[in-house]
Amino acid sequence: MESKRLHSIIGLWTNACRFFLAIVFIFSGFVKAVDPLGTQYKIQDYLEAFGWTSLVPAFFPFLASVLQAMIEFCLGVYLLFGIRRRTTPLFMLLIMGVMTPLTLWLAIDNPISDCGCFGDAVVLTNWQTFWKNCFLLLAAVSVFKWRNCITPLITKRFDWLVALYTFLYILGMTLYCYRELPVFDFRPYHIGADxxxxxxxxxxxxxxxxxxxxxxxxxxxxxxxxxxxxxxxxxxxxxxxxxxxxxxxxxxxxxxxxxxxxxxxxxxxxxxxxxxxxxxxxxxxxxxxxxxxxxxxxxxxxxxxxxxxxxxxxxxxxxxxxxxxxxxxxxxxxxxxxxxxxxxxxxxxxxxxxxxxxxxxxxxxxxxxxxxxxxxxxxxxxxxxxQINTKTFSHKVILVFAWFIFPLLFFSMVDAVWEQYHKRKRIKLNENQTK
The missing domain is CATH 3.40.30.10 (Glutaredoxin)
Known part of the structure; x- marks a missing residue:
């Protein structure tokens, strides 16, 4: 009985950490994707702080900006749906294992005033960023250690579809915002700003x-x-x-x-x-x-x-x-x-x-x-x-949310219906065999 209760507690803790990590990574990756040039400028600040500007090719900051947005967003969605349960927790642990000591150095030395982890959407001090990363590291360790307790929200039959759509969605969002302007402008010069x-x-x-x-x-x-x-x-x-x-x-x-x-x-x-x-x-x-x-x-x-x-x-x-x-x-x-x-x-x-x-x-x-x-x-x-379009922000939220959530919900519903259909078919087959 005690072992069963402990197992339930570990399962609840692991899945709580899993959803916490998923939300943070999805948000972090998304705000980087909608402003890839802003992330590029922040990476350039890091390179200058390390004295590496002359050591890397000119295209590296932008490439790193795109990859960072895509990796964070995809990992967050994969963890949210409980797919790729072996690789996703491992990559999250590696990322937090690198970022936590890095942000400690930023907090102590303060070469850059803002780490840029949430772009211009949420600006944190370097010490706030470090303590935030400490919680994320704890959550990443827990998810990695008890990854077998992660409850998937979709079966393996459709997990590749969710993974592929997530990748294509965030890639398309990043390239669109690079060619045009950020879908959401969190800077003080946004449309309508005085x-x-x-x-x-x-x-x-x-x-x-x-x-x-x-x-x-x-x-x-x-x-x-x-x-x-x-x-x-x-x-x-x-x-x-x-x-x-x-x-x-x-x-x-x-x-x-x-x-x-x-x-x-x-x-x-x-x-x-x-x-x-x-x-x-x-x-x-x-x-x-x-x-x-x-x-x-x-x-x-x-x-x-x-x-x-x-x-x-x-x-x-x-x-x-x-x-x-x-x-x-x-x-x-x-x-x-x-x-x-x-x-x-x-x-x-x-x-x-x-x-x-x-x-x-x-x-x-x-x-x-x-x-x-x-x-x-x-x-x-x-x-x-x-004329200032006062409905722009709300319309964009609905549009971006719809293009991402509704297809994933559709995949999940199809998967649930498909699974239920096969379950009934197996039950009916077993009943016919016992007669």
Missing amino acids: IRKGMEIPEGAQPTVYETRFILKKDGVEKEFSLENYPDSTWTFVDSKTVVKKQGYEPPIHDFSIIRQEDGEDITEEVLNDEDYTFLLVAHQLNQADDSTIDLINELYDYSVENDYKFYCLTSSTDEDIEDWQERTGAEYPFCLMDNITLKTMIRSNPGLMLLKNGVVINKWSVNSLPDEYMLTDRLEKLPLA
Whole structure:
């Protein structure tokens, strides 16, 4: 009796750990899949922290981003359904066995402020991440040790179908979000976000003091300048960076600063307070930007001029790269300088397009889905693409949930019906044999 009770307790504990691990891995893999470039940037931060940037090929961070999302999501679903019961617990144990000491090092040394395990959806401190991984490691050890206690939710007849569909689903989701934009945008520049409110400091809170430093070159000599002592146009822009002078409360948006390249003037307030529409072409590095749609971008600029809308290209590129882009594309629109990290946070496309009005993000497009002449048939005030779609988030949740859950439920129902049919057939056969 005591042994039976102990076996029941172990079974309950193992399956509780199993569902806990499954939910965490599914969520972690999914948020990485919907923002593969964000995961790529975080992997690049890790490589810089380890000093390995020059040792790995350029394509490695993105490949690692895709593989990480797919592995975590698939392992979570496999564990949830109780399939691949030998390999899934083993891989989870190996992953947590590596990640737990790694996050301990991150917590102690703090080379990176956020590990990025849940992307921008849930931001944890390094110590929070370490303790979270301790619980996950305990759960992974339990599931691996008593993996025979895992109760499958589907028979072996259909487990390959669940495994294959899970793989194809997360691969398709990752590639779609890479080509377009993240299905769910957890960053402070999402559609509908008021950038001005995101920059506000609560009453009584002490703000973090930042300073933008510009690296300029003249006669072969590079020198740093601030906004206060920005030199004349004889200096050539090389790079810019934002440094913390005094740590304090950090609002969601704390580094949104637009500097006109032509004269170094700060036009941030002018852009955010504009009550009319403003197009922002965001290209964090022009020498890496996709130029396959340059004609369409130029047409967008012509459309903005004809309708008296502002149009700026925001970049952190050097003057040489800007001039090269102008020569290659025939760009006539004005260029503005901005922090590189801010630009990559604003939109996961290089280039990408944002539409602002009165400081609010009205719409965003990747380079692969820019509005064309068939969409821009009138002034923006009369077009649906220039209106915030308040139902976008809820519709996306339902659509993403439906495309994943309903097929799996269908497979499970077919499996249950098939199993019940064969069970009745066996019973009937046994009854006929005993007669």
